[in-house]
Amino acid sequence: MHEAVRPGAQSPQQQAAGRDAGGLLQLSVVVPTFNERDNVTKLYRKLETALSGIAWEVVFVDDNSPDGTWQVVRELSHQDARVRCIRRIGRRGLSGACIEGILASSAPYAAVMDADLQHDEAQLPKMLALLDSGEAELVVGSRYIEGGSADSFDRQRAGASALATEVAKRTLGVSVADPMSGFFMIRRDRFEELAPQLSTQGFKILLDIVATAHGKLRTVEVPYSFGTRLHGESKLDSMVALDFLGLVLAKLTNDTISLRFLLFAMVGGSGLVVHLTTLFIALEMFKVPFAEAQAAGAFVAMTTNFILNNFLTYRDQRLKGFAILRGLIAFYLVCSVGLFANVGVAFSVYDQEPIWWLAGAAGALMGVVWNYAMSGLFVWRKR
Ligand code: GDD
Ligand code: MN
Numbered sequence: 001m002h003e004a005v006r007p008g009a010q011s012p013q014q015q016a017a018g019r020d021a022g023g024l025l026q027l028s029v030v031v032p033t034f035n036e037r038d039n040v041t042k043l044y045r046k047l048e049t050a051l052s053g054i055a056w057e058v059v060f061v062d063d064n065s066p067d068g069t070w071q072v073v074r075e076l077s078h079q080d081a082r083v084r085c086i087r088r089i090g091r092r093g094l095s096g097a098c099i100e101g102i103l104a105s106s107a108p109y110a111a112v113m114d115a116d117l118q119h120d121e122a123q124l125p126k127m128l129a130l131l132d133s134g135e136a137e138l139v140v141g142s143r144y145i146e147g148g149s150a151d152s153f154d155r156q157r158a159g160a161s162a163l164a165t166e167v168a169k170r171t172l173g174v175s176v177a178d179p180m181s182g183f184f185m186i187r188r189d190r191f192e193e194l195a196p197q198l199s200t201q202g203f204k205i206l207l208d209i210v211a212t213a214h215g216k217l218r219t220v221e222v223p224y225s226f227g228t229r230l231h232g233e234s235k236l237d238s239m240v241a242l243d244f245l246g247l248v249l250a251k252l253t254n255d256t257i258s259l260r261f262l263l264f265a266m267v268g269g270s271g272l273v274v275h276l277t278t279l280f281i282a283l284e285m286f287k288v289p290f291a292e293a294q295a296a297g298a299f300v301a302m303t304t305n306f307i308l309n310n311f312l313t314y315r316d317q318r319l320k321g322f323a324i325l326r327g328l329i330a331f332y333l334v335c336s337v338g339l340f341a342n343v344g345v346a347f348s349v350y351d352q353e354p355i356w357w358l359a360g361a362a363g364a365l366m367g368v369v370w371n372y373a374m375s376g377l378f379v380w381r382k383r
Contacts, residue, residue: 027056027128028105028188029113032097034062036115037069038231043115044076044083050121054128057082059105060115061097064089069115092316094182094235095208096200102191111185112205113141116232118152119183120224127185127222136220137190138213140176140206141183147223148178164244171248172211177221179207190217199250201259201316202243203236211251239315263313264372267305275301298339306331306379314380327379334374342367 029047033040040060047058062070064087073085086104088097102110109131113119119141127139143150144165150158161180168179184206190213197212198205210217246259275297282293306328310319319327346363350356 025055025057025105025107026132027051027054027109027111027124027185028102028107029056029058029111029124030098030101030105031058031060031113031115032062032094032101033060033065033069033073033115034092034235035065035067035069035232037065037067037072039115039117040069040072041076042230043117043121044080046117046121047124050124054125055107057084057105057107059084059086059101061086061088061101063092063097090317093200094203095198095205098205099195099198099200102186102188103195105188108188109185110188110191111183113183116229118227118229120227123183123222123224124185130220130222131185131187136218137187138209138217138219139185140178140219140221141181141224142176142178142221143181143224143226144177145221145223148225150226152226152228160241164241167244167248168207168211172207172251173215174207174210175215176206176210176219179210180204181206183224184209186217197255199247202247203240204244204247208247208251211247242312260313261372264309264375265368267308267313268368268371270308271301271305274304302332302335303328305335309375309380317380319380330379331375334378335371338367338371338374341370 029051031040031043044058047056060070060073060083062073062085064070070085070087073083077083077085084104086097086101088100098112102112109128111124111127113121123141127141130136130139142148150161153161165178165180168174182203182205186209191209194209194212198208202208210219242259246262249262250258277297278300279293279297282288282296283290286293288296309331310324310327342363344363345366346359349362350359353359
């Protein structure tokens with residue numbers, strides 16, 4: 001006769017497979033990775049120790065890292081079914097990776113943490129207990145409450161983090177002490193409700209969740225010490241500041257103004273300066289006839305606009321190699337049609353109301369909206 005299995009308890013086989021007696025998972029740990037090949041195995045072993053007795057899985061979401069992180073994860077998953085790997089091709093972004101990982105998991109609770117061992121996996125059982133008891137719907141690993149710390153930060157990074165935290169709290173009315181944390185655990189059903197409104201761009205997924213929930217998520221913070229990165233380097237660069245501002249802007253305007261559109265319009269404005277400068281040089285220095293000089297100005301401005309947009313506005317979908325040429329040609333076409341739309345609208349406004357600046361502005365607005373919409377469809381297509 002074999003021993004009866006207590007309901008909710010795990011048989012050794014189930015524990016090995018990360019399931020409880022009902023075959024169900026309790027916790028999915030989602031780990032975004034980019035060039036973390038030397039860290040993932042270490043993290044997996046640490047999770048194994050920290051989560052013993054819990055039915056867990058870990059979902060690594062890798063953006064096709066050049067260092068082959070996903071291959072290391074695949075090998076791990078062949079030895080342990082609790083390890084899963086999502087390999088994304090042609091996409092980049094921490095927030096998007098986390099969202100995809102959580103949505104791909106099936107446990108009632110999902111944790112997000114870095115692969116580089118800067119987050120403290122030993123806090124996970126405590127965080128899970130807070131969710132499981134119903135005390136919280138979101139648990140934040142916090143550096144900025146009693147008992148937490150971020151001593152591994154240099155002065156510059158500490159200052160930037162403090163500033164961003166302050167801005168987020170004031171502008172978005174967020175009351176969490178550490179909304180920039182990349183370490184948290186959430187009820188999946190609550191996350192699922194918010195997911196359609198979350199931005200896939202940028203780094204600040206927790207801030208996005210908290211701001212989008214408008215205070216309706218019962219939140220508890222647990223302190224932890226932000227450690228030093230084990231191997232490899234941080235992917236947080238100065239562009240992250242831009243992403244942060246974009247998120248604040250989008251949340252403040254109820255998602256009507258996106259940072260992408262604002263950047264696109266700003267690049268368009270720079271194109272005007274480029275256009276006029278080229279026109280001036282062609283006319284004055286090279287004595288080119290006006291029509292040709294004007295065409296040259298438009299051509300140069302479209303080219304610089306394309307380069308800037310590829311570098312800034314669409315940096316998460318940046319075209320590379322041969323795709324640059326294809327994209328550039330598509331961009332010329334889009335902008336040429338945009339010019340017709342611009343002139344057409346300006347004409348008809350002027351016809352109704354002969355105010356030159358009003359007609360001009362209406363035409364320009366039409367042009368930028370057209371170029372933006374069409375560029376998103378034909379130049380920087382979402383793959
Ligand atoms: N899939 C994917 N795609 N993963 C990424 C990407 C990406 O484009 N960029 C970064 N990651 C992964 C890294 O591999 C790492 O596991 C994790 O996301 C965090 O990236 P780091 O580069 O280590 O960021 P950090 O340590 O400088 O910043 C962390 O701490 C901040 C708090 O100060 C992050 O957790 C931030 O979200 C957090 O705000
Ligand atoms: Mn890190």
